[in-house]
Amino acid sequence: MITGLKIPGRKGLSIKNKIGIYNKMKYVYIPLISGGDTDITVAVKKGDYVYKGSVIGKRKGNLRIPIHSSVSGTVVDYEEKFVSNGQKVKCVVIENDFLDAIENEYENNDLTKYTKKEFIKTIQECGIVGLGGSGFPTYVKYNTDQKIKTLIVNAVECEPYITADYVLVREKCDEILETIDAIREINDIDEAIIAIKSHNTGLKEVIDNYIGTYLKLKLVLVPNIYPMGWEKSLVKFIKKTDYQRLPIEKGIVVSNVSTIYAIYEALKYKKPLTERIVTFTGENLKRPQNVMVKMGTSASEIIKKVGGIDNKDALYIAGGPMMGKGIPTDDIIINCNDNCILVLDNYSLDIETTCLRCGKCVEKCPAKLSPVLIGESLDKVDRLKKLQPTRCIECGLCSYICPAKINVREKVRKAKEILRKEG
Ligand code: SF4
Ligand code: SF4
Known part of the structure; x- marks a missing residue:
């Protein structure tokens, strides 16, 4: 049985508007972090000119992946800035020359012409990472000797306020389906499935319009419960199977739909990952909207673009209300794994009582x-080890359901941190 809860949605706040674009920032602050790892080799120095898409750093170790500049301009400094996990991270500061200059013209490739080797190389060099929140290098998932039997594309987006994936599928459905089909073909995958929530009839209609031309793709509707978008829930519902650590144990790869679109741009144009759609929403925001944001932009600039806030006593959350993290300021730097900035009234928090x-x-x-x-x-610590908090997916259901308004998830997060430090 799949454990979950029906949670009232607030997607209507941002869903109707078209995707906005913001590229007026004088400076971008490219965080030297990848999937939570700050062990990055820096490839630029102060005074260097960089193109949009130039490599400015590389993650070391086994999961090598480059970090690219999102604008063209001059490297002017290094500065520590807050990112969405609450950490202050060293950033490369680039002064934007507003030319969006690129070193080589974008190519226009046929997606089906890639060999598996070329596919892996391209998505690695373009810096494609999981855009559903993990920030994990995508090439690693596909670079396996194990047979991939099923590709599941996760367009479930079960957090109540977030609509970034929804608007992307609505506006780029054909490109997304073309890419899923190409990935299936290139990697010799038996079946490819795109999963959306069952009540999402608008999106179903959009996909139904295009999917007929892709004979080997299937649309699956999943129950409208939270956290249905969690990989384990998806795999269990769609393939009726469990796995221990990773879906590949059962021959399954799960990719978020925004990641698929980033793969499309990498394969089609050799375009590195330099921007993404972020949902700016919440009852304290004047004009909630999805915005295409260049990595390294301060969220405060976009908040101004969407009209600013109503009530100065604002509560900022990076991510949705269930899995997101409260952040101390709106001056946080948008990076690959940020799909939402939620702005609420501070007094909307409930008072905690005893368990x-x-x-x-x-x-x-x-x-x-x-x-x-x-x-x-x-x-x-010994008791904690037995209770295995490291298995927590930080879905936030425990805090949501708690009648005493205890932030249980935060305590479990702390427990994970304690065990991580213990080693
Ligand atoms: S303990 Fe973790 S996985 Fe369990 S409900 Fe709380 S946040 Fe979700
Ligand atoms: S839901 Fe809240 S009140 Fe109930 S047992 Fe858990 S922590 Fe205690």
Whole structure:
């Protein structure tokens, strides 16, 4: 059985508007971080001229992936800035010359002409990482000797406020389906499935309009419960199977739909990952909207573009209300894994009381954990180890369901951090 909960949506705030574009920033701050890893080799120095798409850093170690400049201009400084995980991270500051100059003209390739080797090389060199929130280098998923039997494209987007994937599929459906089909062909994958929520009839109509020409693609409607977009829930619902660590154990690869579009641009034009769609939304924002944002832009600039805030006592969350993280300022730097900036009224937070021992957090946890016990064991490392908080996917259901308004998820996050430091 799939554990989950029906959560009232607030997608209507941002869904109707077309995707906005913002490229007026005088400076971009390219964070030297990739998938949470800050062990980056810097490839530029102060005074260097960079093109849009120039490599300015490379992640070291096994998961090598480049970081690109999102504008053309001059490297003027290094500065520490907040990113969405709450960390201050060293950034390369580039003064934008507003020319969007590129070193080589974009190519116009046939997606089906790639060999598997060329496919892997291209998405690695273009710096494609998981845009659903993981930031994990995408080439690694496909660079396997194991037979990939099924590709599942995750367009479920189950967080209540976020519509970035929705508007992308609405506006780029044909390109997305073409890419899924090409990935299937190149990697000799038996079947490819695109998954959306069952109540999402508008999106179903859009996909139905195009999918007929792709005979080997299938649309699957999944239940409207949270966290249905979690890989384990998706695999279980669609393929009726479980896995331990990664879906590839069962011959399955799951890719987020925004990642698929980034792969499209990489294969078609050899265009590196330098921008993404971010949902700017929330009851405290004047004009909620999805905006195409260049990596390294401060969220504060986009918030101004969408009309600013209503109430100065604002609460900023990077991500959705369920999995996102409260951030201390709107001056956080947008990077690959940021799909949403949520702006609420600060007083919308509820007051926490003592635990009622109701067990609801345990009952609803999709990872089958005991969040309440984990939260109470932060000073007992041996007990924490037994409770396995590292299996938490940070979905936030325990906090959402808690009648005492305890931020249980935050406690479980702390427990993960404690165990990580213990090694
Ligand atoms: S403990 Fe983690 S996985 Fe379980 S409900 Fe809470 S946030 Fe979700
Ligand atoms: S849901 Fe809240 S009140 Fe109920 S057991 Fe969990 S932490 Fe305690």
